[in-house]
Amino acid sequence: MAAQEAQGLANRAGVQDAVHWIDAHVARLGQEDASIADAAGRVLCQDVLAGLDLPPFDRAAVAGIAVRADETVGASAYNPLLFRLAPGAGDAGDLPPGGAVRLDAGDRLPRGADAIVPLDHVGSDEAGACAVIEPVIAGNEVERVGSQGARGSTLVRAWRRLSPADIGVLAAAGHARVGVVRRPRVRCVTHGDTIEAGSLQLSAAAVGGTSAPMLRALVERDGGILVEGRRFESDREPLLDALEAPGADIVLLVGGAGRGSDGRAPMVLSEAGELAIDGVALRPGAATRIGRTRAGVPVFLLPGAPAACLWAYEFFAGRAIRRLGGRSPALPFPSRRMTASRKIVSEIGMTEVVPVRCTNQDGAEPMVSFAGAGLRAVTEADGFVVVPEGSEGYQTGSTLTVHLYDEQARAQS
Amino acid sequence: MAAQEAQGLANRAGVQDAVHWIDAHVARLGQEDASIADAAGRVLCQDVLAGLDLPPFDRAAVAGIAVRADETVGASAYNPLLFRLAPGAGDAGDLPPGGAVRLDAGDRLPRGADAIVPLDHVGSDEAGACAVIEPVIAGNEVERVGSQGARGSTLVRAWRRLSPADIGVLAAAGHARVGVVRRPRVRCVTHGDTIEAGSLQLSAAAVGGTSAPMLRALVERDGGILVEGRRFESDREPLLDALEAPGADIVLLVGGAGRGSDGRAPMVLSEAGELAIDGVALRPGAATRIGRTRAGVPVFLLPGAPAACLWAYEFFAGRAIRRLGGRSPALPFPSRRMTASRKIVSEIGMTEVVPVRCTNQDGAEPMVSFAGAGLRAVTEADGFVVVPEGSEGYQTGSTLTVHLYDEQARAQS
Numbered sequence: 001m002a003a004q005e006a007q008g009l010a011n012r013a014g015v016q017d018a019v020h021w022i023d024a025h026v027a028r029l030g031q032e033d034a035s036i037a038d039a040a041g042r043v044l045c046q047d048v049l050a051g052l053d054l055p056p057f058d059r060a061a062v063a064g065i066a067v068r069a070d071e072t073v074g075a076s077a078y079n080p081l082l083f084r085l086a087p088g089a090g091d092a093g094d095l096p097p098g099g100a101v102r103l104d105a106g107d108r109l110p111r112g113a114d115a116i117v118p119l120d121h122v123g124s125d126e127a128g129a130c131a132v133i134e135p136v137i138a139g140n141e142v143e144r145v146g147s148q149g150a151r152g153s154t155l156v157r158a159w160r161r162l163s164p165a166d167i168g169v170l171a172a173a174g175h176a177r178v179g180v181v182r183r184p185r186v187r188c189v190t191h192g193d194t195i196e197a198g199s200l201q202l203s204a205a206a207v208g209g210t211s212a213p214m215l216r217a218l219v220e221r222d223g224g225i226l227v228e229g230r231r232f233e234s235d236r237e238p239l240l241d242a243l244e245a246p247g248a249d250i251v252l253l254v255g256g257a258g259r260g261s262d263g264r265a266p267m268v269l270s271e272a273g274e275l276a277i278d279g280v281a282l283r284p285g286a287a288t289r290i291g292r293t294r295a296g297v298p299v300f301l302l303p304g305a306p307a308a309c310l311w312a313y314e315f316f317a318g319r320a321i322r323r324l325g326g327r328s329p330a331l332p333f334p335s336r337r338m339t340a341s342r343k344i345v346s347e348i349g350m351t352e353v354v355p356v357r358c359t360n361q362d363g364a365e366p367m368v369s370f371a372g373a374g375l376r377a378v379t380e381a382d383g384f385v386v387v388p389e390g391s392e393g394y395q396t397g398s399t400l401t402v403h404l405y406d407e408q409a410r411a412q413s
Numbered sequence: 414m415a416a417q418e419a420q421g422l423a424n425r426a427g428v429q430d431a432v433h434w435i436d437a438h439v440a441r442l443g444q445e446d447a448s449i450a451d452a453a454g455r456v457l458c459q460d461v462l463a464g465l466d467l468p469p470f471d472r473a474a475v476a477g478i479a480v481r482a483d484e485t486v487g488a489s490a491y492n493p494l495l496f497r498l499a500p501g502a503g504d505a506g507d508l509p510p511g512g513a514v515r516l517d518a519g520d521r522l523p524r525g526a527d528a529i530v531p532l533d534h535v536g537s538d539e540a541g542a543c544a545v546i547e548p549v550i551a552g553n554e555v556e557r558v559g560s561q562g563a564r565g566s567t568l569v570r571a572w573r574r575l576s577p578a579d580i581g582v583l584a585a586a587g588h589a590r591v592g593v594v595r596r597p598r599v600r601c602v603t604h605g606d607t608i609e610a611g612s613l614q615l616s617a618a619a620v621g622g623t624s625a626p627m628l629r630a631l632v633e634r635d636g637g638i639l640v641e642g643r644r645f646e647s648d649r650e651p652l653l654d655a656l657e658a659p660g661a662d663i664v665l666l667v668g669g670a671g672r673g674s675d676g677r678a679p680m681v682l683s684e685a686g687e688l689a690i691d692g693v694a695l696r697p698g699a700a701t702r703i704g705r706t707r708a709g710v711p712v713f714l715l716p717g718a719p720a721a722c723l724w725a726y727e728f729f730a731g732r733a734i735r736r737l738g739g740r741s742p743a744l745p746f747p748s749r750r751m752t753a754s755r756k757i758v759s760e761i762g763m764t765e766v767v768p769v770r771c772t773n774q775d776g777a778e779p780m781v782s783f784a785g786a787g788l789r790a791v792t793e794a795d796g797f798v799v800v801p802e803g804s805e806g807y808q809t810g811s812t813l814t815v816h817l818y819d820e821q822a823r824a825q826s
Contacts (some may be wrong), residue, residue: 020747028433054787059718063700064698093602106716106717147786147787165788167627167630169719169787172719214580216453217577246650283475303476304517304520306519306581308519310578310581334747334817372561376582379582396664404577
């Protein structure tokens with residue numbers, strides 16, 4: 001009898017081993033069709049080509065008047081040249097000699113015009129004419145047909161997550177629908193125990209279900225859809241069904257993974273396919289198990305304690321969901337090189353997540369740990385540092401990479 | 414007749430003037446009630462207090478066995494001490510003397526237990542006992558009742574945008590619903606012109622409506638709801654109705670703002686209330702007008718050219734929507750201090766948005782401008798630099814602030 005044989009977790013994997021297993025076994029999902037109006041944030045499945053020249057005609061880059069450039073030669077503040085304003089020349093009309101047409105940025109140049117005089121350099125009088133006080137050269141402030149992309153050129157590359165501006169580019173090029181990676185369907189199974197807490201009024205939702213609304217928010221942040229929430233009671237049959245029932249691309253099983261001396265969930269996962277990772281050297285989150293069903297559906301057994309559940313999700317289950325959906329698998333937080341303004345201590349052999357607060361533009365100091373503050377360590381931190389397994393931490397003054405929570409989460413004061 | 418009198422835009426405001434007008438006239442909306450399951454990303458309206466102690470009982474911080482610490486004195490690898498595993502002691506049971514209970518992280522300690530021996534330091538035999546090979550002190554790996562927050566203490570502060578972890582904290586504290594800032598209702602009115610483009614098949618949606626799907630994505634990114642999309646034809650009555658009809662917290666009117674020599678939209682806005690900002694020294698986006706109806710609804714006339722529309726939105730209309738919704742009004746991109754790896758040139762007197770590409774960890778170089786590439790300058794850039802009105806740009810090697818597009822938008826390879 002040795003400690004090494006005990007309880008499974010002695011075989012726990014390094015964080016990188018678990019990450020490699022996920023990357024080797026979880027692949028991007030297939031394609032579905034989406035209206036561009038609904039495609040922001042989705043991941044494009046193939047290169048999108050320009051269906052027409054961009055812009056489709058010569059157009060004004062700024063508000064001004066469209067003129068023939070050679071008619072502006074000699075204009076100055078001392079010698080303003082008058083141009084008759086041609087009313088309603090419209091988008092495809094002709095510019096009469098000596099005339100000008102008032103355009104907004106984006107408006108089509110009338111035939112014959114080859115330059116825009118910006119409004120700043122234009123005066124007007126009451127008789128429907130305007131004065132140009134500076135000469136312009138041909139092409140001045142004109143967006144030439146096709147200059148932003150010839151018909152048939154690549155507009156937006158495959159596997160890009162579409163931003164609002166990308167949507168604008170697709171719309172401008174005449175695309176109404178695009179092929180995007182299907183959203184991962186996530187089945188989330190939470191432990192159904194109700195907990196008696198003396199005189200406190202606790203519902204199962206308040207304690208046993210703490211992680212369920214948090215996980216829903218995390219899954220949706222990462223582009224997944226929670227298709228089904230279940231509760232379970234550690235019995236073999238409902239557990240097997242939760243893992244094997246069709247309709248999910250990934251299964252998260254929260255709490256009760258090896259609960260008490262029972263440990264039925266890991267055993268049932270072995271039975272349903274493969275328990276590949278049996279504990280991970282991550283703190284919080286060591287009691288994470290990872291595997292897959294015989295059908296190839298990845299399964300994550302997440303610890304029930306909220307902070308451990310959060311980090312098991314962020315490092316592993318979330319990575320799988322982000323991969324399934326075609327997103328970057330990395331932790332979805334901006335990172336920045338900063339300086340430790342206090343010493344950060346970590347245990348050798350465990351990858352540790354340390355909540356930090358920014359002390360000034362470049363300084364970060366550790367806050368009370370997850371063990372001490374639980375999830376509140378996250379809600380009160382500006383970000384976190386990941387101290388790898390081989391490190392004892394960081395000395396004051398050393399450089400480290402801080403993952404920052406959404407800077408926009410800082411409230412409007 | 415002088416250029417300064419011409420066409421309105423000669424009176425254009427500085428970007429900061431426009432920002433100050435928005436901040437002075439656009440206030441946070443009122444409160445509504447939301448289920449915590451739907452509250453991620455919403456802005457909390459008041460401090461939320463702990464409804465119970467957190468945690469509500471002493472619980473295990475890591476997976477292990479719960480023991481009496483004083484019974485572990487003297488344990489070592491050479492002198493393993495045996496503890497009988499008490500099966501099913503349950504959450505509120507008693508720990509018999511000399512016994513231990515197997516717990517997962519987050520499980521309640523049985524009465525009498527005061528420490529957790531992590532699984533790493535535990536061995537088991539076949540007879541329902543386990544061996545402890547290292548002594549622990551009282552409180553080891555125990556989360557004490559109330560240690561993360563006493564009942565009645567502030568859990569999450571007002572005006573914070575709720576993260577998934579915040580949702581977990583609220584759930585753990587027994588909150589099922591919270592008061593959040595109402596979502597801004599946005600009416601978006603786009604110019605209804607269809608554009609003839611020679612032999613190219615262009616629908617109104619493809620060109621006149623380029624900005625509509627982009628704006629929807631932007632509005633949703635900033636927490637607004639597009640309650641109504643309309644098209645207009647520059648006639649006074651439908652324009653007045655678009656501005657004044659009830660049901661919107663903000664109105665965006667895209668394109669046709671001063672179209673051709675007409676300029677009816679700014680005049681109608683004056684008639685409906687106030688045209689406060691008549692052009693802004695922003696490139697792209699100079700033809701932005703800002704005002705409000707007599708009912709106090711802010712109105713933004715956005716240029717029709719897609720890149721100009723985008724930046725007029727990001728700097729002004731988006732700021733107003735973010736303020737209405739209680740979010741940080743700043744540009745919603747992480748920013749980083751970087752070094753100009755090529756010279757960045759800008760016109761004095763205009764705030765200019767310059768798309769940049771990251772050349773290495775700290776370097777940023779300008780890309781082809783919006784005038785040259787339109788929206789594609791955004792879709793191909795890693796971020797952008799805002800060169801203020803008083804600056805001619807940046808010399809190679811100088812330090813500048815780069816706003817970075819979502820690092821997660823970089824595709825999975």
